[in-house]
Amino acid sequence: MKKKLLIGFGILVVLIVAFMIYANNRNRTLSPPGLTNATGKGMEVSVNYSRPSVRNRMIFGEVEEEALQPYGVYWRLGANEPTLLEVSESFTFGEKKITAGKYVIYAFPRKGEMEIILNSDLRFWGYTEPDYEQDLATVVVPLSRNEHVEQFTIDAVEIKNGVNLVFTWGNFKWELPIERQ
Numbered sequence: 001m002k003k004k005l006l007i008g009f010g011i012l013v014v015l016i017v018a019f020m021i022y023a024n025n026r027n028r029t030l031s032p033p034g035l036t037n038a039t040g041k042g043m044e045v046s047v048n049y050s051r052p053s054v055r056n057r058m059i060f061g062e063v064e065e066e067a068l069q070p071y072g073v074y075w076r077l078g079a080n081e082p083t084l085l086e087v088s089e090s091f092t093f094g095e096k097k098i099t100a101g102k103y104v105i106y107a108f109p110r111k112g113e114m115e116i117i118l119n120s121d122l123r124f125w126g127y128t129e130p131d132y133e134q135d136l137a138t139v140v141v142p143l144s145r146n147e148h149v150e151q152f153t154i155d156a157v158e159i160k161n162g163v164n165l166v167f168t169w170g171n172f173k174w175e176l177p178i179e180r181q
Contacts, residue, residue, distance in 0.1 A: 031079035031152075038156035038163045043180040044088040045163040047105075049078035051151045052169075059170040060109045060143075074129050075107050077116075077167070078152060081125055082106065085118070090181040091162060093118045094139035097181055104130055114167075114174045115140050139176060146173035 030053070037046035052068075061067030069075050077083040082104045089100050096118075104122060108115040121134040152169040162179040 033080075034078070034152075034154065036154050036156045036165075038158050040158040040163040041161055041180045042089065043091065043162055043178075044086075045091075045156055045165075045178050046086045047083060047154050047156060047165060048086075049083040049152075049154055050080040051153065052079040053151050054148075054170045055150075060172065069109055071110050072108055075109060076127070077105055077107050077154075082122075082130070083154075084122075085178075087178060092179045092181060093137040096137035098136060103136070106130060109143075110140075113140050113142050116176055141174050141176055144173050145171055147171070 031050040034049045034051040035046065037044065039045070058065055058067045060069055060071065063070045063073075083106065084102060085105045086102045087098075087100055091098055091100070098118065101120075102122060104119045104124075106117055106119065108117075116139050117135050118137045119130045119132075119135050121130040124130055146168055148171055149168040153167070155166040155168075157164045157166055159177065159179075162177065165176040165178060167174050167176070
């Protein structure tokens with residue numbers, strides 16, 4: 001009897017592990033990893049993120065409109081895992097001075113603008129929201145219209161004082177300057 005229970009339990013564990021591997025691979029296929037980096041004014045900036053696709057869905061909008069990312073709702077700036085920002089030198093995020101290091105950036109989309117938050121909580125994964133007590137700085141940037149971009153993309157572009165992060169997805173574009181102190 002014990003042997004049958006152990007075999008049954010073993011089969012169940014194998015099935016669960018196989019499903020988890022399948023689900024993880026499927027998510028990564030639908031939203032593959034992305035990496036962008038640039039150097040500006042001697043400061044290296046890299047962003048590690050995931051790239052969801054529009055796939056004929058409304059990206060930003062009201063909950064009632066069944067938007068993929070409703071206004072005012074936490075968004076990890078990608079999919080699967082939190083978006084990680086790594087900066088090699090001290091920098092400014094909005095008006096706040098930040099030391100070099102690795103951080104999480106996330107957002108709250110709003111009509112016509114994007115509120116982007118820098119957070120030091122590197123321990124969370126997936127859709128789990130960060131510890132808001134570890135928010136370091138917030139920047140609100142305007143959303144502008146853009147040519148359609150199917151997959152969420154972050155480009156890092158060198159500017160005079162550092163690196164500009166350019167976010168595009170669907171018909172939207174927004175920019176976040178990361179300037180060296």
